[in-house]
Amino acid sequence: MIRAHTVEEVRAAEAALMATLPDGALMQRAAHGLANAVLGLLGGGYGRRVLLLVGSGDNGGDALYAGAVLARRGALVEAWLLSEAAHQPGLAALRAAGGRVRAPRAVAFDVVLDGIVGIGGRPGLRPDAEAALALVAGTPVVAVDTPSGVDVDTGATPGPHVRAELTVTFGTHKACHLVDPAALACGAVELVDIGLELPAAGIEALQAADVAALLPRPAPDAHKYTRGVVGVRAGSAAYPGAGLLSVAGASSGLAGMVRYDGDDAVCELIRAQHPEVVGPGRVQAWVVGSGSDTAAEPALRSAVDDGVPVVVDADALAFADLAHGRPAVLTPHAGELSRMLGVDREAIEAEPLAHARVAAERYATVVLLKGRHTVVARPDGTVRVSTTGTPWLATAGAGDVLGGLVGALLATGLDPFDAASVGSWLHGAAATLAAQRGPIVATDVAAALPDLLATLTTT
Incomplete structure (x- = not known):
């Protein structure tokens, strides 16, 4: 550390x-x-x-x-x-x-x-x-x-x-x-x-040893439900790829089951690429908002009403007050946080540490402010900074993968601060691993997660 x-x-x-x-x-x-x-x-x-x-x-x-x-x-x-x-x-x-x-x-x-x-x-x-x-x-x-x-x-x-x-x-x-x-x-x-x-x-x-110590590992008598079930409400007819990428991040193998509850057309795409993903049902954590378009608010309201931890991303951030004081992770980039706080984007990029802390206090929950060095802040001002990653990670859809990954970690029982900071570290490290072969896209980051996790869970 x-x-x-x-x-x-x-x-x-x-x-x-x-x-x-x-x-x-x-x-x-x-x-x-x-x-x-x-x-x-x-x-x-x-x-x-x-x-x-x-x-x-x-x-x-x-x-x-x-x-x-x-x-x-x-x-x-x-x-x-x-x-x-x-x-x-x-x-x-x-x-x-x-x-x-x-x-x-x-x-x-x-x-x-x-x-x-x-x-x-x-x-x-x-x-x-x-x-x-x-x-x-x-x-x-x-x-x-x-x-x-x-x-x-x-x-x-x-x-x-x-x-x-x-x-x-x-x-x-x-x-x-x-x-x-x-x-x-x-x-x-x-x-x-x-x-x-x-x-x-x-x-x-966090460093690699810290992440390895925090990663969930199945108990000898584990089954898919005890390992955690994560639900994804993301994607829409307008943005189907966002739902697919959120599911790809959630399907890293960390949680025992992934459920998709959203647009029918997105569901068909997910079934074709992730046949292990099932439909709606009880979950231990929700991922809401990526590409959700007009469905973002009702999806977030329903997730919050379930009383389980929730990742609030992208379109759902406009309704982040619904998660105030809840066990949640808000995942804005600087532009989204500028709208949430009513502050110019340039001011947030000039002082991401200060603004992440302000947002965590304002919403009384964990805030993950995405950037080259992602800042994860708790309401009490405690911060973790992720220093993993590569400039190639600045690619469309990478944040959708991150949201799904953090949701899976929440479903396994990690608290929001640990889930957000571990998820951010893994996301950056997976991108670095994938970039060894050259430029990457978001699907490459999700695909690299199992190989990365193997190096951490076998040590």
């Missing part, structure tokens, strides 16, 4: 640890971890040209001490000081190791260390920092802790910011490492353990 903490939590943990350590010991831990990550990226240090962009405070100090380590490993290290308040002990260490302080100028480097702004800094960059970055445009950047200029706690990027190839963070992940759009600026993220004792995190990202 990846856990992300707030700046306030990190600062408190750092202060507690520093009280038990000699002066400077914590910064040395961070700097050596940073230097080792840079050496790994470069494939060694000897003869490499390294630039340090150094702002004020401890973040600049981390960069300076790491530069000293790299200089001792044979790198040619140069620092550009972007603040008069540069960390003086770190600066002395760099000079003692043979590093130089120079004025910004156009010259080639193998890597740039971004030590401009620390986690306590305000978003955005000063003009001098922008100008320095412009001089080395195209050079790989390693961000120290977080890319300078991003909003660390929200994942927003309201102003100019660094775009890194690698971010080396200390003690714990932060929201900006997981949540877009800031996560896009981080590149790969490497965590250096510096010994912090931290509280429970408000943001998590």
Whole structure:
């Protein structure tokens, strides 16, 4: 499990640890971890040209001490000081190791260390920092802790910011490492353990082992009804494929039975491709809304009246108030959430974490906000972020498959938060698996689920 903490939590943990350590010991831990990550990226240090962009405070100090380590490993290290308040002990260490302080100028480097702004800094960059970055445009950047200029706690990027190839963070992940759009600026993220004792995190990202532990497995005496029955009310004469894809996601094998209750023409398509799917009857969870057209509202009302968990997707999201306070998962993309909250789509894409939390509180249920890094929020503000997936997953019908998959997990007994976060992780991982053969469509994602699940349920 990846856990992300707030700046306030990190600062408190750092202060507690520093009280038990000699002066400077914590910064040395961070700097050596940073230097080792840079050496790994470069494939060694000897003869490499390294630039340090150094702002004020401890973040600049981390960069300076790491530069000293790299200089001792044979790198040619140069620092550009972007603040008069540069960390003086770190600066002395760099000079003692043979590093130089120079004025910004156009010259080639193998890597740039971004030590401009620390986690306590305000978003955005000063003009001098922008100008320095412009001089080395195209050079790989390693961000120290977080890319300078991003909003660390929200994942927003309201102003100019660094775009890194690698971010080396200390003690714990932060929201900006997981949540877009800031996560896009981080590149790969490497965590250096510096010994912090931290509280429970408000943001998590499931990993393969976590998903495997949460996946339902049949009991020795299981039968199709005890394994869970999921019902699908999706598709219409206008959008038959949506019903078919929802059923494909639900028919991953996780639930014991899938029922379809909807348009007769869609039913014929489903019977041709999924003969194991049966007709209406009692279920343990419903999936409602994908391509439902005018049937969305009555379908959702009926599902809610059954008193079982429900996935509310697509057309049914217009009536999401019917699921208020219920065991449900609402699955909007940014455009749908903009209509639900009365907020511009651009604002939601700029701060998906904040808006997913607002929606979960507003509807008093779990909200799965789809995106490159999908955000799953509970009403209490707890969040899981899915980091699996591939750009090829941006394809028509992929969300229909996701809704069916989450519904199947609900039917097996997972609570809405677990079902949504596990389903999102599986959906992205299945797309990545399918994309190994090239570009994909939504049916490829559903088809890849059994192979993916086999790797998780046999370990």
